[in-house]
Amino acid sequence: MIALKNISHTYSENLTIGFKEGEFTRNHNYLILGESGSGKSTLINIMTGLLRPTGGTVWIDDVDIYGLKEAQRDKFRAERIGIVFQRPHFLTSLTVTENLKLTQSLANQTIDKIRINEVLNRLAILDKKDEYPNSLSVGQLQRLSIARAILNKPNYIIADEPTSSLDDKNTDKVLSLLIEQSEAEQASLIVATHDKRVKDLISNIYSLEGEVAP
Ligand SMILES: Nc1ncnc2c1ncn2[C@@H]1O[C@H](COP(=O)(O)OP(=O)(O)OP(=O)(O)O)[C@@H](O)[C@H]1O
Numbered sequence: 001m002i003a004l005k006n007i008s009h010t011y012s013e014n015l016t017i018g019f020k021e022g023e024f025t026r027n028h029n030y031l032i033l034g035e036s037g038s039g040k041s042t043l044i045n046i047m048t049g050l051l052r053p054t055g056g057t058v059w060i061d062d063v064d065i066y067g068l069k070e071a072q073r074d075k076f077r078a079e080r081i082g083i084v085f086q087r088p089h090f091l092t093s094l095t096v097t098e099n100l101k102l103t104q105s106l107a108n109q110t111i112d113k114i115r116i117n118e119v120l121n122r123l124a125i126l127d128k129k130d131e132y133p134n135s136l137s138v139g140q141l142q143r144l145s146i147a148r149a150i151l152n153k154p155n156y157i158i159a160d161e162p163t164s165s166l167d168d169k170n171t172d173k174v175l176s177l178l179i180e181q182s183e184a185e186q187a188s189l190i191v192a193t194h195d196k197r198v199k200d201l202i203s204n205i206y207s208l209e210g211e212v213a214p
Pocket residue numbers: 011015017034035036037038039040041042043161194
């Protein structure tokens with residue numbers, strides 16, 4: 001479980017992001033809903049150990065992640081959390097397969113080409129495995145981001161605005177893929193978005209004030 005308590009982050013004197021309480025358990029799907037600028041990316045960075053909050057605690061699987069040293073926290077994240085970032089970033093000088101090998105080695109895993117091929121196949125981009133990221137379409141890059149997020153069999157898959165630039169049909173497709181893949185990994189899926197279309201597919205909702213809607 002990821003448990004957040006009394007989180008606050010102050011960027012400047014008059015800009016503080018707050019999130020009172022949240023619990024995200026394995027095998028469940030969650031939405032973090034908030035308008036643009038309400039602090040979704042800030043919260044995701046905090047809950048994945050990328051940004052130390054100015055106040056509050058983040059526990060992941062009973063570990064107080066900001067109690068860890070930075071290198072330990074990076075390893076912890078790589079092993080347990082798959083992140084689909086708002087803007088996908090891959091190393092452009094490495095092929096699709098080489099980028100995914102890097103994801104395995106950052107988590108101290110042995111390089112497993114069979115697993116890489118398996119996730120690429122699941123996301124229908126196996127034919128792109130020797131290509132460079134710049135030659136992939138936006139939709140293919142997004143599927144590659146999902147492939148990378150699930151590669152290390154994480155406990156939590158966290159996606160930041162995965163559907164904001166998509167039409168209704170592709171919104172459904174990407175969400176279904178994320179839900180399917182997190183079920184296959186028995187992971188918890190956490191999607192941060194302002195996109196109310198996503199509400200029909202995921203029932204546990206946190207607004208940025210930290211209230212759970214029925
Ligand atoms: N590094 C930073 N330094 C100062 N202010 C920041 C920083 N990052 C974010 N902010 C501010 O914090 C607020 C929340 O930003 P954040 O990116 O978390 O929102 P968001 O809900 O993810 O927005 P969007 O949906 O538009 O991506 C914004 O007012 C933003 O300008």
